[in-house]
Amino acid sequence: MSFPTVSGCSVRAMLSAGSELALIDVRPEPIFARGHPLWAASMPLGSLEIEAWEHLPRHETPIVVMDDNDGLANTGASRLERIGFRNIRLLEGGLGGWISSGGEVFTDVNVPSKAFGELVASVCQTPSLPPEEVAGLIESGADMVVVDVRRYDEYHTMNIPGSINVPGAELVHRIGTVAHEPSTLIVVNCAGRTRSIIGTQSLRNAAIPNRVVALRNGTIGWSLAGLELDHGRTTVAHRPARSDQMCWADAARTIALGTGVCFVAPCEGSSLQTPNRTAYFFDIRDTEEFENGHPESFIPVPGGQLLQETDRFAPVRGALLIIAGDGTARAPMTASWLAQMGWEVVVIDDLIEWSGRRGILRTGAYQPVRPTPPRVPTITVDELVSVDHATVIDVASSRDHAQGHIPGAYWEMSERLGDLVAELKVAAPIVVTSADGVAAAFAVAEIFHSDNRVRALLGGTAAWHRAGMTMEKGRDRVPETPPDVYRRPYEGTSVEPSVMQAYLDWEYGLVEQLARDGTHGFTVWQGESQSHPDDMN
Numbered sequence: 001m002s003f004p005t006v007s008g009c010s011v012r013a014m015l016s017a018g019s020e021l022a023l024i025d026v027r028p029e030p031i032f033a034r035g036h037p038l039w040a041a042s043m044p045l046g047s048l049e050i051e052a053w054e055h056l057p058r059h060e061t062p063i064v065v066m067d068d069n070d071g072l073a074n075t076g077a078s079r080l081e082r083i084g085f086r087n088i089r090l091l092e093g094g095l096g097g098w099i100s101s102g103g104e105v106f107t108d109v110n111v112p113s114k115a116f117g118e119l120v121a122s123v124c125q126t127p128s129l130p131p132e133e134v135a136g137l138i139e140s141g142a143d144m145v146v147v148d149v150r151r152y153d154e155y156h157t158m159n160i161p162g163s164i165n166v167p168g169a170e171l172v173h174r175i176g177t178v179a180h181e182p183s184t185l186i187v188v189n190c191a192g193r194t195r196s197i198i199g200t201q202s203l204r205n206a207a208i209p210n211r212v213v214a215l216r217n218g219t220i221g222w223s224l225a226g227l228e229l230d231h232g233r234t235t236v237a238h239r240p241a242r243s244d245q246m247c248w249a250d251a252a253r254t255i256a257l258g259t260g261v262c263f264v265a266p267c268e269g270s271s272l273q274t275p276n277r278t279a280y281f282f283d284i285r286d287t288e289e290f291e292n293g294h295p296e297s298f299i300p301v302p303g304g305q306l307l308q309e310t311d312r313f314a315p316v317r318g319a320l321l322i323i324a325g326d327g328t329a330r331a332p333m334t335a336s337w338l339a340q341m342g343w344e345v346v347v348i349d350d351l352i353e354w355s356g357r358r359g360i361l362r363t364g365a366y367q368p369v370r371p372t373p374p375r376v377p378t379i380t381v382d383e384l385v386s387v388d389h390a391t392v393i394d395v396a397s398s399r400d401h402a403q404g405h406i407p408g409a410y411w412e413m414s415e416r417l418g419d420l421v422a423e424l425k426v427a428a429p430i431v432v433t434s435a436d437g438v439a440a441a442f443a444v445a446e447i448f449h450s451d452n453r454v455r456a457l458l459g460g461t462a463a464w465h466r467a468g469m470t471m472e473k474g475r476d477r478v479p480e481t482p483p484d485v486y487r488r489p490y491e492g493t494s495v496e497p498s499v500m501q502a503y504l505d506w507e508y509g510l511v512e513q514l515a516r517d518g519t520h521g522f523t524v525w526q527g528e529s530q531s532h533p534d535d536m537n
Helices: 008-017 045-055 072-082 094-100 111-124 131-140 152-157 168-177 194-205 218-224 249-258 266-272 287-292 330-340 351-357 381-386 398-403 414-423 438-445 460-466 497-508 510-517
Strands: 021-025 063-066 088-091 144-148 185-189 212-215 262-264 279-283 320-324 344-348 391-394 430-433 454-457
Touching: 008 021, 008 094, 045 072, 045 414, 045 438, 063 072, 063 094, 072 088, 088 094, 111 194, 111 497, 111 510, 131 144, 131 185, 131 218, 168 194, 168 330, 185 194, 185 218, 194 212, 194 330, 212 218, 218 497, 249 262, 249 330, 262 266, 266 320, 266 344, 266 351, 320 330, 330 344, 381 460, 391 414, 414 438, 430 438, 430 460, 438 454, 438 460, 454 460, 497 510
Parallel strands: 021 063, 063 088, 144 185, 185 212, 262 344, 279 320, 320 344, 391 430, 430 454
Antiparallel strands: none
């Protein structure tokens, strides 16, 4: 099946005009990270149906699928069409066509957010201190606090000695619980630059009385300076008392209004979703709060990750972003940054309290939507146990596979399943599994008609685990450098210094790339930002 094509020039025109568009890159993430358009969203073939179903909520959304002009885009478009998407085109010439049409190419992942952070630092002259100076202040017992604005799991893995975890969206909301005096110096850090820049500038925009600076280059800079990181720290800023939760809410609302954010009453919320416009509904409170009660249809993105991974959570550029307000600084502050990134943003005022009074909050963990798996030959866990010499192939991500898989299972990328099956000279059933079995069913659908040995495991590896069966961990059958997952230069504790330095150099060059690209739509608010005589860059 062939699909119509669209030129890179036309795609850039749509992005610059603010038209609704999902530019979907179906190449494996490590290849995507080598080069892609600014607003391309990574949805590799192996997880395409699942990610599209979760992150492309409107089937009429204009979609452009891209690859390296190697046929993957056409395969991806066919798979999207089979699950109900109707407005699909291919990027003419793939990435090469984009380049030949004059399009800028960006490396790494979550680039819109990182590039925006660098633009903020450039425009606002966000102050920072070098790691050596921060280490000296810590050693001297200075009146200061280091706040780490990453996710808790990142903070727990490696952290600045003595730091406190305050994920980004919580920073303005909780800062009073960790900096009790206006004389206390606040140092904001992340792994590299983006989240510390946005966190520092959030506090400065809110005009808190303290001096606030970023730790220059985050934990990467700390390591490159030869300083030791801590590991396993668990100190998290507690929630403010109810009487203190509104402390900076008015300031955040003023900033949001200044950036063009719209505020509506809860009773108007239902009118925001229309059949002709993609709308995303986000709840940015922490996980415990979300699970204790959240509005239906709202997706949890706690801790500032919505700003860090906007391209993942909202891959449809030109969509409407709707944030659930709870009367604190969190929703308006987050909304203000999204608006500066060129999104139309609405905050539903006091939605959480309003919904709670009416008894219409849902409780429990978020259950992502999943497409209906295709009809393919299947096998249950009990049947698998009773089969002698069955071959199991796991098409989950290599990370999920390493965390737990069926003993003896092969690992393979979904899009390469057919090649592996063809190589296996076995007569017994070949059972394909994935985390919950959905990705496995889609993978089997591509090949079962040509090989009657293949079955999908009902419920996937999760069903195996629920049945009390033995699980294995590790990466024995995964390549040392997995082809499905791009390792970020700020992940883990064993990254080469040259790789970390190259990443920082890349971040510093993003503002220049934005100027050449011309499709970003970013504007930086310069309102009530705080200044301090000791600020330095």
